[in-house]
Structure formats: structure tokens, C-alpha cells
Amino acid sequence: MVEKLPLNISQKIQIRRKDAKEWFNSSVQDIRDGYYININMPFIKERPLVLRRNEKVVVRFFSEQSSFNFSTKVIGEVSDNIKLYRLDYPQEIIRVQQRNHVRLPVILDIEYTLPEENKDNKKKIVFRKTTTVDLSGGGMKLLTREKIEPGTKILLVFSLPLKNRPELIEINSLVARCIKVEPDREVYHIGIKFKDINLNQEDKIVRFIFEKMAQQKRLR
Incomplete structure (x- = not known):
């Protein structure tokens, strides 16, 4: 029995040729379980992905x-007022376990604290506020006014503004690099590697990145 795809009409997807690296944005227009999937013409910005019959492709969502x-x-x-491609219904669906390292430039409000400073439980944990420079499924870059040495443990708390509802994310992480970006001011880019991220958190971050990329494509 063919596995049922967890796909909905109008759901955003990305597609590429099997041997290519570029992902093009598209959406599902029709599904007939076990038979086919109809999708919109895929695009990157204004550039379409022109596909031919029997051409092999990879889809992710x-x-x-x-x-x-x-x-x-x-x-x-x-042809349904607009040009659609019809894809063969897949025989196998793979749940992606590995981290997605597509890095999205984005500004999000972040709170962080350094666990080493909070060893004394009598003291109230102090969180600093800052913003992100970019975000990926494996980490992020922060803009801070303090130098934080590589190897420092850091706890991140932030709200991820997903399309359906915001999600509160809390991740124990590690400082991977610290670069001073303004020679005359204490301003740093802090490269963060997520340490204890679970699959659910990772999926939400990757989905947020996908939603933002699709939104940016529509605005161009």
C-alpha cells in the first residue's frame, strides 16, 4: 500500500532536479492519493524551473x-487557467532527520543567559536582550554588545513567529565564534551552535525559514 502524503492543497513545497542543488518554490494544487500531485510552476525570484516529462525531481516540505x-x-x-506540472505519486517518503543548514538573514528578538553565571541558585537568573543576524536549523548569529568567548555555554529563549501561531523556543547552545564588527564600539557577532535541540524544535525552525523564504519570493 502506498504511504499517504502529509500534504494539503495550497501547501508550500520546494522542488529541484534530482542532480541539481537549487531549490525552487512552488505549491500543491491537487492531490490524488496513489496517482499524482499537481503543482504550480516552480520559481526562484522571477526564474522558472522548466521541467520535461519523465524528468526526475526531489520535493521537500x-x-x-x-x-x-x-x-x-x-x-x-x-492546464487549469495556469500551467501546472503533474508529478508521479511517490512510492517512498523520507522524514528528514538531519539538520538543515540553509541560513536565513532575519532579525528576531532573543533573550539569552550564560549558565556559568547562574551556578548560585540563590541569585535570580538574569537574561539579556538582543537580536539575531541570521538563523538556520543548526544555529544562529547574534548581535551583542558584550564579548562572549568561543566554547561558552549559552541558553537562548525566543518566540518563533510561525504562520499559524508563535512558538516559544528554548535551546541550550554553545558559542562557536565571536567577531568584533565595529572597531570603535563594543559590538560583536556571536556565532551560536545549537547543542540540545530536539527534532520538534528543529522542524519548527526549518519550517519558519521555509515560510519566510516563500514570503520573500511573493514580495519580489
Whole structure:
């Protein structure tokens, strides 16, 4: 029995040729379980992905809890006021376990604290406020006014503004690098590597990145 795809009509997806690296943005227009999937013409900015019959492709997408991909082939074109591609229904769906390192430039409000400073439980934990410079499934870059040495443990707390609802994320992390970006001022870029991120948190971050990329494409 063919596995049912956790896909919905109008859901955003990304697609690439099997041997290529560039991901193009598209969306699902119709699904017939076990038979085919119709998708919009994929684009990067204004550049379309022109596909031919029997061409092999890879599709990836994100659900509420997980990220997935599958390999398939183009089985034709469909005309429904707009040009659609029809993909063969996949025989195998892969849940993506590895971290996604696509890095998205984005500004998010972040609170952080250094656990080494909070060893004395009698003291109230103090969080500093700052913002991100970018974000990926494996880490982020912070803009701070203090130097934090590589190897320092750091606890991050932030709200991830997903399309359906905001999600509070709390991750124990590690400072990977610290670069002073203004020679006359105490301003630093702090490279962060997520340490204890779970799959659910990672999926939400990757889904947020995907949603922002799709939104930016629509605004261009």
C-alpha cells in the first residue's frame, strides 16, 4: 500500500532536479492519493524551473511536526487557467532527520543567559536582550554588545513567529565564534551552535525559514 502524503492543497513545497542543488518554490494544487500531485510552476525570484516529462525531481516540505522529502518524476503538464506540472505519486517518503543548514538573514528578538553565571541558585537568573543576524536549523548569529568567548555555554529563549501561531523556543547552545564588527564600539557577532535541540524544535525552525523564504519570493 502506498504511504499517504502529509500534504494539503495550497501547501508550500520546494522542488529541484534530482542532480541539481537549487531549490525552487512552488505549491500543491491537487492531490490524488496513489496517482499524482499537481503543482504550480516552480520559481526562484522571477526564474522558472522548466521541467520535461519523465524528468526526475526531489520535493521537500514541512508539516506541523516534521520535515519530509521524496523523489519522483514529472508525468506531464496540466492546464487549469495556469500551467501546472503533474508529478508521479511517490512510492517512498523520507522524514528528514538531519539538520538543515540553509541560513536565513532575519532579525528576531532573543533573550539569552550564560549558565556559568547562574551556578548560585540563590541569585535570580538574569537574561539579556538582543537580536539575531541570521538563523538556520543548526544555529544562529547574534548581535551583542558584550564579548562572549568561543566554547561558552549559552541558553537562548525566543518566540518563533510561525504562520499559524508563535512558538516559544528554548535551546541550550554553545558559542562557536565571536567577531568584533565595529572597531570603535563594543559590538560583536556571536556565532551560536545549537547543542540540545530536539527534532520538534528543529522542524519548527526549518519550517519558519521555509515560510519566510516563500514570503520573500511573493514580495519580489
